[in-house]
Amino acid sequence: MMVDRAFTDSSADADRLPVHLRSELVSLAETLLPRFRDMPSFSEAGADGEWLDHTLRVRQDLLPELARGLAEADQDRPREALRHLEERDPPAFSALILAVTGAYFMSPIVRQALGYPGQVPNPATEAEVESYLSDDILEVVRSRGPLYRSPPSVKEGDI
């Protein structure tokens, strides 16, 4: 009787990424995300600090694949290491991409550059609702009349 071992009560181990592997991760991230036009590099965005730590903390499921992939990386040749990882270990490569971009896009510096406030409270004003209740945008729809079908065996009004 096989149990799907992914469904267990035990929490994931709270292991951190070893320091040397974290350092390698940052190096690869900086290679993937240098400064580009008006967008900061990975380190300029501060993504190499608390945001990377936060990413790894909330997505501990990425740690085994990251550790595996980073352990094989040639520290002196980051571009080749990335290509090698993408070819030889796609799951580890995907984990790397997610960790790097996840940390990057949490950076307030990046969000400000993008004009993205994050998912923040933005309650509607009455004027926003009235804008489509008071102009004629709905009249086109109303003027076409009903769309629904009445089942033939049922009298109109008894729908």
Place this chain on the structure above:
Amino acid sequence: MRDDVRVPKVDALVIGAGVGGSVASAYLAERGFTVLCLEQGRWIGTAEYPGDKPEWELVAQRQWHPNPNVRAGPEDYPCVTTASDVNPLMYNAVGGSTILYGAQWARFLPSDFRTRSLDGVGDDWPFTYADLLPYYERQDLEVGVAGLGGDPAYPPGAAPPLPPHPINQMGRTAALGMNELGWHWWPAPNAIPTRAYGELARCQRYGTCLTGCPSGAKASFDRVLWPKALRHGAHLVTGARVFEITTDHRGRASGATYIDREGRQSHQAADVVILAANGVGSPRLLLNSASSTFPDGLANSSGLVGKRLMMHPYAAVIGIYPEDLQSWMGPAGQMIHSFEFYETDESRGFARGAKWDLVPTGGPLGMRAGGILEWGRQSEGLVEGFARRLHETVHTRLGHGFEWGIIAEDLPEESNQVSLDPSVTDTDGVPAPNITYKTSENTQALLDFHIARVTEAHEAAGAKEIIVTPLMRDAGWHHLGTARMGADPTSSVVDEFGQSHDVPNLVIVDGSVFPTSSGVNPAATIAATSLRSIERLASTAKLIDVPR
């Protein structure tokens, strides 16, 4: 408000604390019945939801993913989906899958109850839209539906109790395109209040409804009906995984056996058992309750328990626009909907149709939009072009795109089914559900047609790029039909009030009882049919043959 105290035999044992289970528990407890609900999940606190936290998009893809196979949490059970085109999505908790639902609150249309009479497909329901209308309206008041009355897609009736949400810039952009084409659209109804309502706060438009509402606005049923149920004395036992509905020597339901989080087995006795474990969980439990009296599964003399599974195949078409639409803003939920191509038109070459819903597209990580992991597999080279492709894509898409979702009505087929897997189990040894589901030619033709029309709608609205997901695998929110209602015990599992033909003191109140799926979100209809069934149960309780 929590009450884990175990009690002796109760009038009504409810299995599952989602929509149907909360409707049953609240209604019966309010009328003096002794009620106990067993729920394998737990209470989820508003502060747990990630939508107001910076890591929202990251955890939405794992811990807060709607697919239990991705979450693999302690309250989840695995679903074997190797033979399914669509993955079932669900959440086990007080409130059930409404913890993660989008709260799109759509009624069936009159024709949805008469697909056989009108279109020669599926089966007619044993009641009509008119029969269900009072229950729709009562539940609208219960959950605090926000919307605009007068939608020409529906017969005249009471307007939703709360004012409509703004349609936001993305809704207006889409609406102008629809007006250009002369196609139906309307501000869409959501079970998300536009002002404080009962236990619910006012919507703050976080746009993170699908990972739970961090402001306590969305009408998840832990907040809507469970407070009332508990005030009236209902008992709720969480962390209780039911694995068998038991029966007495006369074949009457006598209660249920469950496992708690310490691994202890207990039995809860009851005069009536009300099953509300969703269209996957309910047939799973019935099949697992086979006995010498019910060798093919409890309540399964028709052979239809688990069969006729309908999953609402879903296609998504995102349009990317030049202007900034701030399309991360909620509700998510839906801004507007369209029923332009909902009713059957035989000239299209398929039966039935689909509702379109307009939804926001989230933040920069944009996993649903896809593409983020595809960079590097192009001629430019992985590393050299990664930053360029990433930044150009995000700048083009973030805030500039919205999605038309297409909810396709799929037709019931016995070959689509939930069965017990012969080898995979959950952590308590209960056989996992095995999902067999294949989209039909009718569904494929329907989706192809709607994708083409939605593309036209985006183009009419000014989209510069169209991104199509023709069949979203992780979109099986609605699992329906697996214990269908009907008048004939040889071709149905329950009657029109959810009462089992075989076991008169067993009532089912979830989407498994639907004879057909419609092309709209089922939550409103599950809430309405459950209320109708439980009201009937309460009025006839003394007549029910119960265990002696």
